[in-house]
Amino acid sequence: MANTFINRHGYLLIQLLVLFGLLLLLCQPLAWDIELPVQFWVKQGILFALWVGLFYLNSHLLVPRLLFQNSIGGFAAAALGAVVFVVLAVVLVDSWLNLPELMHQAFNPDEEVSPTHKHKSSINPVIILATLLVLGISTTISVVQKWQIDTEVRQRLERQKISTELSFLKAQINPHFFFNTLHSIYALTMINIESSREALHTLSRMMRYVLYETQSGTTLLSKEIEFMQDYVNLMKLRLTEKVTVTFDKPTPIRDVPVAPMLFLPYVENAFKHGVSALLPSSIYIGIQQQGHVVELDVRNTLLPEKRMVLEESSGIGLANTSRRLDLLYPGQYTLAVTERTPENEYRVQLKLNVS
Known part of the structure; x- marks a missing residue:
């Protein structure tokens, strides 16, 4: 029981470290001397919350109820829908915070922006890849945890079976x-x-x-x-x-x-x-x-x-x-x-x- 407790909390630590690392990679500006707008960090916080929610939604709902029940098609459709939801949510957040124009100004402070020119939000392929990576890590860890639990159960049952059989033989x-x-x-x-x-x-x-x-x-x-x-x-x-x-x-x-x-x-x-x-x-x-x-x-x-x-x-x-x-x-x-x-x-x- 102690080993299971340590292993599960070890997995949780790995999960948080991976997500934090992804956040740092996506938050890293092209140049460290550029002052990013506050809206950028608001967006990254929202994105991080979406990833955390998606991570645990996948590990506690999609994987156990679909993948482990041999509904591979349903799991693939649900995972694809989750990716689309995150991407669309990021696009809406960009538009709501007017982030494309603010980021353009941050990286091009000397450029005059025409009132008629608007920087529209676009789909970032890096976010798609990162979201898929979050799903992949969540699925992998869930599968490994299930394999570990199933192995422990099998070993415990096998030990009980062997112990019972040996006691019977000795008797x-x-x-x-x-x-x-x-x-x-x-x-x-x-x-x-x-x-x-x-x-x-x-x-x-x-x-x-x-x-x-x-x-x-x-x-x-x-x-x-x-x-x-x-x-x-x-x-x-x-x-x-x-x-x-x-x-x-x-x-x-x-x-x-x-x-x-x-x-x-x-x-x-x-x-x-x-x-x-x-x-x-x-x-x-x-x-x-x-x-x-x-x-x-x-x-x-x-x-x-x-x-x-x-x-x-x-x-x-x-x-x-x-x-x-x-x-x-x-x-x-x-x-x-x-x-x-x-x-x-x-x-x-x-x-x-x-x-």
Whole structure:
């Protein structure tokens, strides 16, 4: 709002300066040592008032109601009529003030004027050009102001749309994960009380992160990795020894801001489709840093009874996460999905520029 206020008043200042400059140009005598009659300044004041009125009539009435309503012919006719009105008004003012004869005497003081000789008012082409210039400047500024306002409105609506969509996407975190984890922890209490306490503490830390740490637009990479580590640890509670899970993290971690819970769907997808209670399987999660580029590599074994369908993935979902990437990092990421590698794995590679 402050920028809009400054810009609009800046435009007003430019308008007044331009009109004042035009007045000075038309008021400048051919020789500075000539004493002009008072009627000349009266005419210039009237002309200046006509220009100011025409300027704001055009910017507040003709342009909004005709030009912006696609009535170009009507706008052209109204503008031409305004020019004709100003020119005729100047001619009438000249005649009323007897200005042609007074100006002739001012520039030719030694010339005797015959009583029968009258200097008639004529149309000044400079006034026509200046009036057209006033209309042009007024139209241009009005168009620029409208373009600026429309741009601000579009950007505000786009920000609101993106914010709403991102909030919706973040809210789609699969609640089944928490219920399933609680069920696993409950079963664990029958076997190992100490481990179940640690699992509950981990789950509470994750829920606290989801509820409080992800409210802003970004979080630190280290916190995101800690959240993913907690997720992996909890998921291991439900796995058998036939599943191998590897989580490679950068050492040391150089903290950079990232969108919260952006990597989790790919990890969640690997646990959903790459885990078997009967067959050996593996899940690999790797994060690397190269300057401002963060790379995520997630691989899981392809199982015969599992079918990789993006739309059916749990949690936020891979398709929705791609949408988040488009909204948050347009042109700043590359995402490669290999449905079957030579090692019979499903692989997701994400390179994200967080600069």
